[in-house]
Amino acid sequence: MYRYDEFDAAFVRERTEQFRYQVERRLKGELNEDQFKPFRLMNGLYLQLHAYMLRVAVPYGTLSAPQLKMLAHIARKYDKGYGHITTRQNIQYNWPKLKDVPDILADLATVEMHAIQTSGNCIRNVTADHFAGAAADEIEDPRPVAEIVRQWSSLHPEFAFLPRKFKVAVSGAAHDRAALKFHDLAIEIVKNDEGRIGYRILVGGGMGRTPYIGYAVGDFVEKPDLLAFLEAVLRVYNENGRRDNIYKARIKVLAQSLGQTEMRERVVREFIEIKRAGTLQVPQEERARIEAYFAPPAFEALNDAPLPTEGALGQWVASNVHKHRAPGYAIATLSLKPIGGVPGDISHEQLDGVAQLMDDFGYAEIRTSHEQNLVLPHVKQSDLPAVFARLKALGLATPNAGLITDIICCPGLDYCDLANARSIPIAQKIAERFADLERQHAIGELKIKMSGCINACGHHHTGHIGILGVDKKGVEFYQLQLGGSATEDAAIGEIMGPGFGENEIVYAVERVVDLYVKLRQPGERFLDTYRRLGMEPFKNIAYQEQLHAAH
Amino acid sequence: MAQKLTANRLIDGTVLYWRAGEWTESFAEGEVLASEDAAKAALAAAQDFVARNLVVGTYLFELKGEAPLKEREIIRAFGPSVRPDLGKQAVR
Ligand code: SF4
Numbered sequence: 001m002y003r004y005d006e007f008d009a010a011f012v013r014e015r016t017e018q019f020r021y022q023v024e025r026r027l028k029g030e031l032n033e034d035q036f037k038p039f040r041l042m043n044g045l046y047l048q049l050h051a052y053m054l055r056v057a058v059p060y061g062t063l064s065a066p067q068l069k070m071l072a073h074i075a076r077k078y079d080k081g082y083g084h085i086t087t088r089q090n091i092q093y094n095w096p097k098l099k100d101v102p103d104i105l106a107d108l109a110t111v112e113m114h115a116i117q118t119s120g121n122c123i124r125n126v127t128a129d130h131f132a133g134a135a136a137d138e139i140e141d142p143r144p145v146a147e148i149v150r151q152w153s154s155l156h157p158e159f160a161f162l163p164r165k166f167k168v169a170v171s172g173a174a175h176d177r178a179a180l181k182f183h184d185l186a187i188e189i190v191k192n193d194e195g196r197i198g199y200r201i202l203v204g205g206g207m208g209r210t211p212y213i214g215y216a217v218g219d220f221v222e223k224p225d226l227l228a229f230l231e232a233v234l235r236v237y238n239e240n241g242r243r244d245n246i247y248k249a250r251i252k253v254l255a256q257s258l259g260q261t262e263m264r265e266r267v268v269r270e271f272i273e274i275k276r277a278g279t280l281q282v283p284q285e286e287r288a289r290i291e292a293y294f295a296p297p298a299f300e301a302l303n304d305a306p307l308p309t310e311g312a313l314g315q316w317v318a319s320n321v322h323k324h325r326a327p328g329y330a331i332a333t334l335s336l337k338p339i340g341g342v343p344g345d346i347s348h349e350q351l352d353g354v355a356q357l358m359d360d361f362g363y364a365e366i367r368t369s370h371e372q373n374l375v376l377p378h379v380k381q382s383d384l385p386a387v388f389a390r391l392k393a394l395g396l397a398t399p400n401a402g403l404i405t406d407i408i409c410c411p412g413l414d415y416c417d418l419a420n421a422r423s424i425p426i427a428q429k430i431a432e433r434f435a436d437l438e439r440q441h442a443i444g445e446l447k448i449k450m451s452g453c454i455n456a457c458g459h460h461h462t463g464h465i466g467i468l469g470v471d472k473k474g475v476e477f478y479q480l481q482l483g484g485s486a487t488e489d490a491a492i493g494e495i496m497g498p499g500f501g502e503n504e505i506v507y508a509v510e511r512v513v514d515l516y517v518k519l520r521q522p523g524e525r526f527l528d529t530y531r532r533l534g535m536e537p538f539k540n541i542a543y544q545e546q547l548h549a550a551h
Numbered sequence: 552m553a554q555k556l557t558a559n560r561l562i563d564g565t566v567l568y569w570r571a572g573e574w575t576e577s578f579a580e581g582e583v584l585a586s587e588d589a590a591k592a593a594l595a596a597a598q599d600f601v602a603r604n605l606v607v608g609t610y611l612f613e614l615k616g617e618a619p620l621k622e623r624e625i626i627r628a629f630g631p632s633v634r635p636d637l638g639k640q641a642v643r
Contacts, residue, residue, distance in 0.1 A: 027562060029604040047608060049627050050638055051564035080637055095637075097563035342633055413623055414631035422622070424633045474621050 001064055001365050002147050002293040004112045011154075012109045015116060019043045020102035027099065042122075044115030045101055048417045054093045054101060055118040056108060060128035060146040060170070061089035061368040065358040068366065070111040072351035078104050083351070085336060085344040087408060087459055088167070089127050089368040090118055094415055116154070122166065123153035123234075129171040129178045130369035133296050134331050134377035136323040140189045140197055142170035142178075144291045145226065148282060149187070152227050164249035166237075167206075179370060179486035181205045181214045182462060184251045185233060192220050199226055203233055203263065204255025207456035211492045212252040215260045217267045223287065225271075228280040232270035236263070297364060297378055302328020305381050313388050315437060316399040321384065330381050334374040334391055335398040335406060339435045340428050343409040344372035353394040361387065370459075371408055373401065403440040404448060404513065405431040408459055412452025412469060413476070419452035421469025421476035426450060429506045434513075443513060446526045449484070462486035464527045465509060466493040478505040482512070482538055483530045496539050508542045515541045553614045554590045555581045556597060557627070558606035566627055566639070567606060569593050574606065578628035578639065583614065 004012070022039040025031045031039075040046075044055040056071070063071075071091060075083050078100045079093040086092055096104060108114055117125050126146040133141040149168055171178040172189035180186035186202040199221040205214025221229045237251045240258070255263055274280055304327045308314050322331040334354065337343050354374065358366060361383060367375040374396070379387055391397035400406045407430060410416065412423030427450055434440055449463030453470075460466035466481035477499030484493030500508045513526070515538060520529045530538065555578070556569035567574040568581025575581060584590040590611050600606045613620040619628055630638015 026604065032604065033561075033601075033607045047559060047564060049623070050566060050630065051559070095564075099562050413626055414633050419623070422626075422632060424631075428633065476622060 001062060002059070002143075002290070009109075009112070012112070012114045012116070015043070015114065016102065016105040016109050019105060023098060023102050040101075041119040042116065043101070043105065044118035045096075045098075046119065046417075048094070048415055049413070049419075050415065051095045052098055052101070053415070054096045054104065054115055055086070056083075056091050056093070056113060056115050057118050057125040058089050058091060058113075058368050059150055060126055060132065060143045061130050061370075062132075062143065063366050063368065064111075064364060065355040065366075067111045067113055068351050068355035068358070070107060070113065072348040072355070074104055074107060075348040075351065082345050082347045084342075084411065085346065085368050085372045085374070087370045087372060087410070087457055088125060089130070089370055090125060091368070092411075094411075119165075123149075123156075124165055124167050126150050126153075127167070127169045127178060127183075127370060129173055129176075130367040130371075130373075130375045131177055131322065131331055131377065132172065132367070133294060134324050134329075135173045135175075135177075136325045137175050138173040138325060139191055140172045141291075141294050141296075142172040142187070142189055143294045144287065145172075145187055145189065145199070146170045147290050147293070148226065148287070149230065152230070164251075166234075166251065174488075176486070176488045176490075177369075179459070179462065181488075181490035182207055182211070182459075182486055183214060185230065186214060187226070187230075190220065196222075198222050199229075201229060201233065203267075204252045205490075206250055206252040207459060207461050208250070209454045209456075210252070211456070211461040212256055213490045213492065214252075215255070215263075217260075217264045218271075224281045224284070225275070227282055228274045229267070229271050231274055231280060232267045235270045235274075236266045240266075296326075299326040299329060299378070300380075302326075302380070302382075304328060307381060308385065312392075312397075312399070313385055315441075316388055316397055317384060318441070319399050319403055320397075320401040321379075324378070326378075328381055330379050330384060332376045332379045332384070332387060333369075333401040334376065334396045335400055336373050336396070337400055337406050337431065338395060338398045339400075339405060339431045341431075342424050343407055343427055346374075350394050350396060353390075354396065357387070357390050357394075360390075371406065373406070399437065400440060402445050402447070404434045404443050404446040405440060406447075407431060408447070408449040408463070410451045410458035412450075412458075416452060418455060419469065420454075420471035421452050421478065423450045423452040423458060423467075423469050426467065426469070426478060426502070426505055430509055433506050433510055443517060444525055446513070447485075448509070459486060460484070461492050462490070463493060464525075464530070465512065467505065467509075468499075470499055472499070476502050478502070480505075480508060480512070480542060482535060483527065485527060489527075494535055496535065496542060500542075511541045511544075512538050552620070554584045554611045555614060555619075556584065556590070556593045556609065556611050557581070557624075558597065558600070558609040561604055561607050569597060572596060574600070576639070578619075584611070 169183040182205040188200040201218035202214040320333040409427040413419035450467040451458035462484040479499040480496040481493030629640040
């Protein structure tokens with residue numbers, strides 16, 4: 001895992017003390033809210049519906065056991081006993097007191113954590129494939145690149161005041177688990193025909209009010225040129241991005257208005273300029289130094305063994321265990337989606353319990369995923385039964401990863417100041433409706449994603465079934481979108497039509513799912529059937545019985 | 552339409568309701584501002600607390616009977632609908 005050097009440690013310490021000073025000034029009345037707000041946002045502190053909310057960065061979703069213990073401690077001491085894993089792999093606390101936040105940040109700094117770059121118009125915390133360093137289909141661990149980008153962007157004066165927030169994701173595998181095409185900028189590690197490893201650079205993806213799928217501006221950027229190329233992209237954005245209209249300020253709008261050819265040309269022009277100046281190479285020694293932090297554990301020479309298939313353990317293995325690159329090892333997903341629970345929430349006891357499990361089994365790290373789950377990346381296959389038993393005792397062994405009840409869901413109106421509708425109770429009702437495990441497995445891979453407003457933190461545009469909460473004259477309604485995907489076959493879901501009421505939406509989803517089960521051909525996932533048949537039959541069935549019910 | 556006035560306490564973020572020139576943590580105890588004039592006067596008076604850096608984010612919201620009109624304000628007044636153990640609805 002990456003460890004802070006002296007520079008990082010001093011930087012985070014200084015930022016914490018600066019913020020302590022700003023909070024003191026605010027509480028003494030030397031700063032008003034307008035003056036203070038930029039400082040608190042730079043430190044991940046929002047004011048939400050009930051209270052302040054602190055968003056703590058989890059760079060590329062990687063955490064150690066001591067860090068988990070600290071997160072548990074903060075939940076216990078300063079908050080109400082739990083945290084919430086977000087779709088950007090971060091963790092949020094919903095109830096911190098302003099007066100305590102400097103102490104929270106100081107506590108976080110002791111385990112090399114902070115809340116910087118989790119808010120504001122800067123390059124946000126960089127996300128990565130949550131199976132990084134473990135996936136069987138991986139070319140190279142994406143996290144060293146994510147860390148290089150983090151270091152480069154953290155203090156870069158030119159990027160501290162961008163037209164709008166800027167989200168970066170990195171993946172090194174064939175299968176896109178990091179939603180690359182929906183990021184402002186994405187780095188995909190690729191191998192060229194000569195077997196050399198480099199980067200494909202995508203720009204202009206995004207969700208929110210106007211979702212777009214990103215496109216490539218560089219097909220193969222050589223390793224030492226990475227930062228020069230990224231800086232070229234950011235310069236084009238900084239020079240041409242709109243600052244006059246918040247809804248048009250993201251790079252996706254610029255990317256659309258320029259078009260791929262023009263965008264590529266401008267980026268390449270800047271890139272040549274930067275290269276000519278001869279700066280911004282990432283030296284091989286520096287890359288090697290950072291890569292060393294992410295070196296995989298020394299895997300024992302083992303052989304793959306048949307995995308358990310029977311009973312509760314077998315069910316968990318079927319959905320929550322994935323193929324590892326090293327023989328005899330496996331990747332295990334800890335579902336934070338218990339049936340009827342709040343998606344992504346984790347209690348301080350669970351955080352501590354997982355940290356203890358990591359200590360007991362010798363796991364150096366765990367991951368948060370954008371799907372709001374945790375992932376143990378390097379589990380010996382022979383340890384799976386014991387790990388499962390421990391997770392079961394912690395309430396973290398729900399066997400539903402990738403299934404219909406593994407719902408991505410934003411906090412919505414239960415917590416969020418910007419929300420139009422509640423999202424968590426709908427996710428809970430859907431999960432309860434499909435709780436039967438046999439039914440879930442029979443349905444197969446089906447990703448439901450839900451947001452409480454158009455900002456799309458719950459990634460509803462990319463749900464196989466997406467749900468968007470809207471407010472119609474003070475009443476909560478829910479729009480269905482079908483056919484979205486965040487992976488390499490990226491697609492934006494198509495809106496079905498008028499929204500459903502709070503009491504109808506679960507039935508509508510069920511009718512859509514049942515129709516898919518009826519019409520699917522062998523081997524088809526929901527997404528495949530939808531793509532083959534289109535919206536029409538699903539729309540008919542979703543609204544049909546609602547009409548009957550109305551008469 | 553009758554309204555109430557709300558804000559957050561600066562030091563800890565707690566949701567507050569206006570009551571006769573002061574603030575209370577309880578929605579039920581908040582003053583019903585029956586006329587637009589009364590609402591405007593309360594909002595103006597509340598700016599003193601903003602200026603003294605005691606509260607942030609003052610705004611008025613509408614009532615329907617005794618309850619808030621909008622779901623948002625119901626949730627703000629009582630706590631997350633999915634966590635009855637948290638927020639103002641929690642039994643202390
Ligand atoms: S999608 Fe909207 S409601 Fe949900 S967390 Fe984001 S801003 Fe809040």
